[in-house]
Amino acid sequence: MSLFSKFKNNLQKTSNFLSSNILNSFQSKKVDNETLEELESVLISADISLDVVEKLINSVRKVKTSDQDIATTVLEILAKEIEIILQPRERKIFEENDQAPKILIFIGVNGSGKTTTIGKIASQIRDEKKILIAACDTFRAAAIDQLKNWSDKSNNDFFSGNTNQDPASVAFQATEKFKRENYNYLLIDTAGRLSNNTNLVNQLVKLKNVVSKIDSKAQIETILVLDGTNGSNMIKQVDIFGKELDVSSIIITKLDGTAKGGALISIANKYEIPISYIGLGEKLEDLTDFSAKNFSRSILNLEA
Ligand SMILES: Nc1nc2c(ncn2[C@@H]2O[C@H](COP(=O)(O)OP(=O)(O)OP(=O)(O)O)[C@@H](O)[C@H]2O)c(=O)[nH]1
Ligand SMILES: [Mg+2]
Incomplete structure (x- = not known):
C-alpha cells in the first residue's frame, strides 16, 4: 500500500x-x-x-x-x-546517515501509546542499527512484559530493572550498557501514571538528567506521545510536559480512531515542535512518518 x-x-x-x-x-x-x-x-x-x-x-x-x-x-x-x-x-527522528548515537526518551500520559510506539519504531529501524530498548516504566510489572514482547518481535535487545525500582536508576544502568556496548539507539519507555502530573514530570526530569550525565556524546531527544482521540485536550499535555522538559518531537497516535484529527493542526499551529510520526492503528506497520501533504489531503478526502 x-x-x-x-x-x-x-x-x-x-x-x-x-x-x-x-x-x-x-x-x-x-x-x-x-x-x-x-x-x-x-x-x-x-x-x-x-x-x-x-x-x-x-x-x-x-x-x-x-x-x-x-x-x-x-x-x-x-x-x-x-x-x-x-x-x-515535518521532521524525521532517524536519518539515513545518522552518525552519533541517539537516546530517545518517550514520555506521555498513561495509555497514550508510548510502549506500542516504541515497538513499532524498533521494528522499522534498519537491521544494521544496534538498538537497546529499556523498560523504565517500573510502575507495573505488566508494563515490563509488554515492552519485552515488542522487543522480541522486533528482534532487539532489552533491558529492564525490577518492579518499583527507581526509573532513573534503571535508565542509569541502561545508558551505561548502551555506551559500553556501542549501541546506535537507546529507546527508553517511561510510566504515564503517577500520583499527579507534577510528580510525573519531576521523575522524568530526573531520569533525563541522569541519562545526560552518563552519556554526554549521545544526542538525547524527548519524544512526547499524545493520544489523538483526546482531540484538543492534547494541547494541555503539551503545556504540562513542555514546561519542564524540552520536547524534541511529538508523535500523535490513534488518529485512526477519531474524527477529531483536526487537533493535530492546532498543535502544529501553536507550537514549533516537530511532529515525527503518526499512529494509524495497532499493528506494527501502522506507524508512519508524518507528512503534511498526505495528512492535509487525506483528511479532506482528496486524492494525492
Ligand atoms: N487504534 C490505535 N490504537 C493504538 C495506537 N497506538 C497505540 N494504540 C493502543 O493504545 C493502547 C495503549 O497503548 P500503550 O502503548 O500501552 O500506551 P502507553 O502510553 O505505553 O500506556 P502506559 O504504559 O499505561 O503509560 C494499546 O491498546 C495500543 O494497542 C494507534 O495508533 N491506533
Ligand atoms: Mg506503556
Missing part, C-alpha cells in the same frame, strides 16, 4: 466527517455568510482551534461564486492552507 493510501484509509473517521459536511454545506453552490458559518462549525467540531479556523475561513471567503464546483474548490483551498501550517513541522 502506498503511504498516501495508508493515510487515506486510516484517517477516514476525520475525513468522512469533514468532507461529507463540507460537501453538504456547499451544495447550494454559494459562498456566503450562511455557508461560511456552517463551515466554521464543522471545522471547530473536528477540534481545529479558533485561530486556525479563522485563517481557513478567510481563505475560503475569496472563492468566486461562479466557480463550477465550489465544494471541491473549497476542499482544495482548505487542504492547501492546512498543508502550509503543517509543512514546517
Whole structure:
C-alpha cells in the first residue's frame, strides 16, 4: 500500500466527517455568510482551534461564486492552507546517515501509546542499527512484559530493572550498557501514571538528567506521545510536559480512531515542535512518518 493510501484509509473517521459536511454545506453552490458559518462549525467540531479556523475561513471567503464546483474548490483551498501550517513541522527522528548515537526518551500520559510506539519504531529501524530498548516504566510489572514482547518481535535487545525500582536508576544502568556496548539507539519507555502530573514530570526530569550525565556524546531527544482521540485536550499535555522538559518531537497516535484529527493542526499551529510520526492503528506497520501533504489531503478526502 502506498503511504498516501495508508493515510487515506486510516484517517477516514476525520475525513468522512469533514468532507461529507463540507460537501453538504456547499451544495447550494454559494459562498456566503450562511455557508461560511456552517463551515466554521464543522471545522471547530473536528477540534481545529479558533485561530486556525479563522485563517481557513478567510481563505475560503475569496472563492468566486461562479466557480463550477465550489465544494471541491473549497476542499482544495482548505487542504492547501492546512498543508502550509503543517509543512514546517515535518521532521524525521532517524536519518539515513545518522552518525552519533541517539537516546530517545518517550514520555506521555498513561495509555497514550508510548510502549506500542516504541515497538513499532524498533521494528522499522534498519537491521544494521544496534538498538537497546529499556523498560523504565517500573510502575507495573505488566508494563515490563509488554515492552519485552515488542522487543522480541522486533528482534532487539532489552533491558529492564525490577518492579518499583527507581526509573532513573534503571535508565542509569541502561545508558551505561548502551555506551559500553556501542549501541546506535537507546529507546527508553517511561510510566504515564503517577500520583499527579507534577510528580510525573519531576521523575522524568530526573531520569533525563541522569541519562545526560552518563552519556554526554549521545544526542538525547524527548519524544512526547499524545493520544489523538483526546482531540484538543492534547494541547494541555503539551503545556504540562513542555514546561519542564524540552520536547524534541511529538508523535500523535490513534488518529485512526477519531474524527477529531483536526487537533493535530492546532498543535502544529501553536507550537514549533516537530511532529515525527503518526499512529494509524495497532499493528506494527501502522506507524508512519508524518507528512503534511498526505495528512492535509487525506483528511479532506482528496486524492494525492
Ligand atoms: N487504534 C490505535 N490504537 C493504538 C495506537 N497506538 C497505540 N494504540 C493502543 O493504545 C493502547 C495503549 O497503548 P500503550 O502503548 O500501552 O500506551 P502507553 O502510553 O505505553 O500506556 P502506559 O504504559 O499505561 O503509560 C494499546 O491498546 C495500543 O494497542 C494507534 O495508533 N491506533
Ligand atoms: Mg506503556
